[in-house]
Amino acid sequence: MNNVKSITVKANANFALLKYWGKHDSYKNIPEMPSISLTVSDLTSTVTIGAHSKEREYYLNEKKIDKSTNDKWQKVITQFSNVSSVNKNIFINADNNFLTASGLASSASGIAALTGALNKYFKTDFDHQDLSRIARIGSASAARSIYGGFVELRNQKSGDYIDSYAKQIASVNHWPLSVLVCLTSHRKKKISSTDGMMKSKETSIIYDDWVDLSNKIIDEGRQAILNRDFLKLAELSELSCLFMHAVMMTTIPSLVYWNKKTIECIECIKELRGLGIPIFYTVDAGPHVKAICEPAYSDIALSALSSVIGDENILMSSVGEGLIYKQ
Numbered sequence: 001m002n003n004v005k006s007i008t009v010k011a012n013a014n015f016a017l018l019k020y021w022g023k024h025d026s027y028k029n030i031p032e033m034p035s036i037s038l039t040v041s042d043l044t045s046t047v048t049i050g051a052h053s054k055e056r057e058y059y060l061n062e063k064k065i066d067k068s069t070n071d072k073w074q075k076v077i078t079q080f081s082n083v084s085s086v087n088k089n090i091f092i093n094a095d096n097n098f099l100t101a102s103g104l105a106s107s108a109s110g111i112a113a114l115t116g117a118l119n120k121y122f123k124t125d126f127d128h129q130d131l132s133r134i135a136r137i138g139s140a141s142a143a144r145s146i147y148g149g150f151v152e153l154r155n156q157k158s159g160d161y162i163d164s165y166a167k168q169i170a171s172v173n174h175w176p177l178s179v180l181v182c183l184t185s186h187r188k189k190k191i192s193s194t195d196g197m198m199k200s201k202e203t204s205i206i207y208d209d210w211v212d213l214s215n216k217i218i219d220e221g222r223q224a225i226l227n228r229d230f231l232k233l234a235e236l237s238e239l240s241c242l243f244m245h246a247v248m249m250t251t252i253p254s255l256v257y258w259n260k261k262t263i264e265c266i267e268c269i270k271e272l273r274g275l276g277i278p279i280f281y282t283v284d285a286g287p288h289v290k291a292i293c294e295p296a297y298s299d300i301a302l303s304a305l306s307s308v309i310g311d312e313n314i315l316m317s318s319v320g321e322g323l324i325y326k327q
Contacts, residue, residue, distance in 0.1 A: 006050035011113035012320040033214035034154040041320035045109035084122035112145035148321035178298035184261035234280035
């Protein structure tokens, strides 16, 4: 690789507290419903872009990317290369410091980092709102990883036109929370989120109810974050999580991402709450459980969850930043 210059950008994963599952517009990758997420520290994707002398080369975790990843990346790359005179022959090296394609939002942080790096490389100077729009084209959840702290992704309607981009609800320092990521499997998930969403929209008998609920609770969720109302956020987050997985399970054929350890971790968290510990769980499109609690209770949560899956399978994290540009 003959690079004239290189740009390196990092982005953190985000975990949806109020979730989305389903596309309003698959071509533009616009979600069916709004979502609210928490950007987390320590689960990071790093993307380096530089000029290549003859061709384009794209790598993820030191391997040439597959067709599915290439399709997503190209949608994002085109948004920059079409409006810039900078050399279009580039190499891209992307790395995740955590499991890829397993339900830990690696595509969100990866495409967010890619979007930020492309913006710098092609000298397009898009602002965060525009970067969020562009990242969404590759992965809707990536729109949220452009920002740190607590983030909302919501559709904006103007007549027949629908726009979709993320906004920060509250900054990294607004509400310090601990996030314990419980790794209940080390395998890639068998069905991608993109394919799963399409099947759910077509076949789940409760899909329309899911859309209605998601739209009804979004304002309450936003206000709970602004008020730092832990109990309310816990209630809404678990409701959103359970309803989303109910939609998955009522999809034909059924989508069951959970495993035995997923359920055991959830039961452990419920037992802790029964003892008066302020803690709640959420599970995305995968088997891993994310436990959210006040920092003062993180050691108690870690000890309890370690007895279920071992401390080597728990990643301790906190509220994280948005795009990070390396010099």
